[in-house]
Amino acid sequence: MSQEQQEKVVFVGTIASSSALDQLNVFKGFVSVENGKITKVGSMAEYNLIATSNELSGYEKVMLHGNQLLIPGFVDCHTHAPQFPNIGLGLDRPLLEWLDKYTFPLESKYVDVNFAKKIYEQVVQRLIKNGTTTACYFGSLHLEGTLQLVECIIKYRQRALVGKVSMNVKNDANYYNKTEKELNDVETFIQKVIGYKSNLVAPVVTPRFAVSCDETLMRGLSEIANKYDCRIQSHISENRKEVEYVLSANPGCRNYSEVYDKNYILNSKCIMAHAIYLDEDEISLFATKGVSVAHCPASNTRLRSGLCPVRKLLNNHITVGLGTDVSGGDSATILDAMRRTMDVSIHLELLENMGPALNFKEVFYLATLGGAKALRLDDKIGSFEIGKEFDALIVDVYTKGGQIDQYEYSIDKNEEHYLLSLLQRFIYLGDDRNISQVYVKGKKVKDFS
Ligand SMILES: Nc1nc2[nH]cnc2c(=O)[nH]1
Numbered sequence: 001m002s003q004e005q006q007e008k009v010v011f012v013g014t015i016a017s018s019s020a021l022d023q024l025n026v027f028k029g030f031v032s033v034e035n036g037k038i039t040k041v042g043s044m045a046e047y048n049l050i051a052t053s054n055e056l057s058g059y060e061k062v063m064l065h066g067n068q069l070l071i072p073g074f075v076d077c078h079t080h081a082p083q084f085p086n087i088g089l090g091l092d093r094p095l096l097e098w099l100d101k102y103t104f105p106l107e108s109k110y111v112d113v114n115f116a117k118k119i120y121e122q123v124v125q126r127l128i129k130n131g132t133t134t135a136c137y138f139g140s141l142h143l144e145g146t147l148q149l150v151e152c153i154i155k156y157r158q159r160a161l162v163g164k165v166s167m168n169v170k171n172d173a174n175y176y177n178k179t180e181k182e183l184n185d186v187e188t189f190i191q192k193v194i195g196y197k198s199n200l201v202a203p204v205v206t207p208r209f210a211v212s213c214d215e216t217l218m219r220g221l222s223e224i225a226n227k228y229d230c231r232i233q234s235h236i237s238e239n240r241k242e243v244e245y246v247l248s249a250n251p252g253c254r255n256y257s258e259v260y261d262k263n264y265i266l267n268s269k270c271i272m273a274h275a276i277y278l279d280e281d282e283i284s285l286f287a288t289k290g291v292s293v294a295h296c297p298a299s300n301t302r303l304r305s306g307l308c309p310v311r312k313l314l315n316n317h318i319t320v321g322l323g324t325d326v327s328g329g330d331s332a333t334i335l336d337a338m339r340r341t342m343d344v345s346i347h348l349e350l351l352e353n354m355g356p357a358l359n360f361k362e363v364f365y366l367a368t369l370g371g372a373k374a375l376r377l378d379d380k381i382g383s384f385e386i387g388k389e390f391d392a393l394i395v396d397v398y399t400k401g402g403q404i405d406q407y408e409y410s411i412d413k414n415e416e417h418y419l420l421s422l423l424q425r426f427i428y429l430g431d432d433r434n435i436s437q438v439y440v441k442g443k444k445v446k447d448f449s
């Protein structure tokens with residue numbers, strides 16, 4: 001057994017973890033971890049009992065102080081690693097123009113593996129610093145460049161799904177591949193990622209969207225996904241002009257989802273970003289097929305795409321996680337995605353009577369277990385349950401220099417309310433300064449304390 005596998009740690013303090021959209025547990029207690037896996041979760045009383053026996057001998061003890069929280073790591077269900085150099089730039093155009101003018105020209109640069117390595121080193125570290133223990137990435141069109149992303153993820157020990165982007169329809173930037181090369185490259189990419197033998201990183205088949213992939217490519221990609229039992233990710237119904245374009249290019253299809261469905265893209269291992277304008281038939285198709293949605297509120301607003309009715313999707317039994325969607329999104333942190341999810345949801349309640357708006361407890365679920373379910377990783381991560389792998393953050397709510405450091409105050413002295421107020425403040429006001437330690441599969445990957 002390796003040194004790493006023998007680690008035994010027990011975390012003691014305030015713990016917050018969701019078991020369902022409407023089921024948040026915040027309590028004082030402990031989580032014990034052995035070989036990266038959670039072995040016990042319990043109350044303070046239970047901890048005191050086992051602490052006096054010799055059950056915890058050999059365990060390192062991490063005692064959280066009163067204003068710290070232990071929470072599951074954040075899951076970013078949708079982001080574009082090569083687009084980080086454009087973050088906060090070029091948001092003055094709607095989607096299709098933005099792609100042609102800003103995004104494809106930048107992504108074309110990742111043919112240069114040195115450039116790719118330099119950027120991806122920063123991207124992966126930045127996400128970990130912000131508490132994203134799992135990310136579902138779009139890479140670029142390039143095989144070698146996207147392998148650089150995989151190598152950085154392995155180096156910094158993030159958990160991830162990574163896709164080499166597939167496109168075979170010509171565009172102004174000449175950023176596409178011929179179909180045969182594309183299918184060969186995707187298969188090689190998958191084999192190489194599997195060849196790294198990482199238990200944290202898996203490949204994901206990634207047709208960019210129906211505008212840039214024809215039927216032959218989509219069908220070929222679906223076959224590859226089946227052959228290697230891979231997840232598939234793409235974009236759907238993000239922008240009205242995009243939907244119009246896809247329907248005009250596919251006159252036999254009643255809606256956008258049908259274009260994907262007839263090419264075998266939609267299944268229970270498929271994650272679709274945006275899904276703003278799905279009609280009732282598409283919503284039931286997603287529910288029946290088990291397609292997940294990555295909700296990306298920052299880019300939906302910044303590119304003026306629209307307001308995604310997340311409550312309606314959830315009420316219709318669609319699994320939803322959160323995505324930052326950099327660089328359509330202008331923020332790389334899931335904390336920000338949680339806040340924007342609440343904002344959009346409030347706007348829908350006020351303007352469209354589509355309430356009740358999602359609250360902070362519900363977006364915490366979406367950022368953790370919801371995201372894990374959307375990526376079909378909830379057997380491993382997303383909450384503190386015995387047998388799951390330990391991906392977690394230690395949060396320091398009143399950290400010096402942070403947004404909340406002077407306001408150590410709670411309106412009442414009830415302990416449960418006080419513990420909940422810690423989580424509430426972190427969600428509404430926190431940032432990376434409040435994330436003092438980050439763990440992936442039981443191992444500390446960042447220590448800012
Ligand atoms: N937001 C966003 N939407 C897309 N649709 C197709 N490609 C993209 C992309 O890179 N970003």
Ligand SMILES: [Zn+2]
Binds near residue numbers: 079080235
């Ligand atoms: Zn996207």
